[in-house]
Amino acid sequence: MKQHFFKATILASAVFLAACSTTPTTTSTLDQARSDFVMANNTPNISAYAPLEFKQASDALNEANAAAAKNDSLEKIDRLAYIAKQKISTAMEVARTKAAEANIAGAGKQRDALRLEARTNEADRARADAEAARAQAAMAQAQAADATARAASAEDQTRDAQARAAQLESLLSDLHAKQTERGMIITIGDVLFGTDQANLTPDGMATVRKLATVMQQYPNRTVLVEGFTDSTGTVAHNQELSERRASSVASTLTTMGVARERVAMRGYGPSYPVAANDTANNRQMNRRVEIVLSNEGAPIAPRAAAR
Structure with missing residues (x-):
């Protein structure tokens, strides 16, 4: 588990350093996501209690850093950075919840409180996942709209060319x-x-x-x-x-x-x-x-x- 965690951390750091070496585009959301990732990396027991969630957070940050390195649109970078922030937050919440559960395994009252907190965190995670899904759907919808606009533009150009050809034929006749x-x-x-x-x-x-x-x-x-x-x-x-x-x-x-x-x-x-x-x-x-x-x-x- 710990080895898997360190690989995720090294991968996110490598992408971030590669992006910096080429003076990429960045946004405040991406900067905050990077800061959150460093904080999560320093969170005790995160590799033990939330390895999968933190790997997902690392992958999401890698994707946002890659978009910044390629100088993609600010909208796309913000969208990917937001998703990374949510996954980092989820990983930290999962780690904190599981650590707390381990520490109060024998306390009924505290166990009930932690279960309530866990359910709240689960709901928050579900909301975060839903927001990420909506962001991805919005991106797909924007891409489809762009493709439709390009097709319409090409069709207009074809009609214009045909009209000009007919006009020239009329003049030359x-x-x-x-x-x-x-x-x-x-x-x-x-x-x-x-x-x-x-x-x-x-x-x-x-x-x-x-x-x-x-x-x-x-x-x-x-x-x-x-x-x-x-x-x-x-x-x-x-x-x-x-x-x-x-x-x-x-x-x-x-x-x-x-x-x-x-x-x-x-x-x-x-x-x-x-x-x-x-x-x-x-x-x-x-x-x-x-x-x-x-x-x-x-x-x-x-x-x-x-x-």
């Missing part, structure tokens, strides 16, 4: 955007520019304005503006025209409030045709600007090499 691995692609055809010019027509400006609205509502997205021409004319002229048209669209976006660092541009001249350059209609399809809107928070992949 007006621009006839097409989903690709690189991102959403909006095409500005040749008819939205002046003939052989880089200036946008009023309809072209309206298209770019819709895209600027999307960019303002989705700040984690960027755009790459790519210009293309047909194969008619010199390579140098076509390259210069594709660059000027891409630059015109990029500049228009920035004047409409899109940050310059979110807009990149590139001219490809007659490269990457979408149709053969054998008819007027096909050549007009090749004269275009493609605006690649990035996926959320992702870079735009480079265009594959032209064949």
Whole structure:
């Protein structure tokens, strides 16, 4: 019995010293519980009369000290410290009661008084155990409420993401955007520019304005503006025209409030045709600007090499 008692005492002291070495969180309740434990440890005959109760008190104090060493919440530390205080008090009461019973074993009147005291202590211990059980139940209830709140928050985030995706899809449908691995692609055809010019027509400006609205509502997205021409004319002229048209669209976006660092541009001249350059209609399809809107928070992949 005495060996079991000393092990419990050493364990509680070790936890307390380990906690102190890392400057843990503490509370007045925990400080009082530690003081009560030292007092109980110095109580004569406690190892003989209340070994189980004192072991339970030591374990409870270890748990409170561990919570303090981990810097858990003050509420949790107080709750565990309170439980430890109750168990220390119970151990001391049990030891005092049993010692008194041993000393007055032959005295009837005193025996009756001690029995009454023992019943009172038992009731106090039952109340202490009930309070500890209520504290543990309150902790479990708080943990369940926290888990419910986290689940509700995750569900709200999912709904928000779905709503934003639907809103983006609605905005891009007006621009006839097409989903690709690189991102959403909006095409500005040749008819939205002046003939052989880089200036946008009023309809072209309206298209770019819709895209600027999307960019303002989705700040984690960027755009790459790519210009293309047909194969008619010199390579140098076509390259210069594709660059000027891409630059015109990029500049228009920035004047409409899109940050310059979110807009990149590139001219490809007659490269990457979408149709053969054998008819007027096909050549007009090749004269275009493609605006690649990035996926959320992702870079735009480079265009594959032209064949």
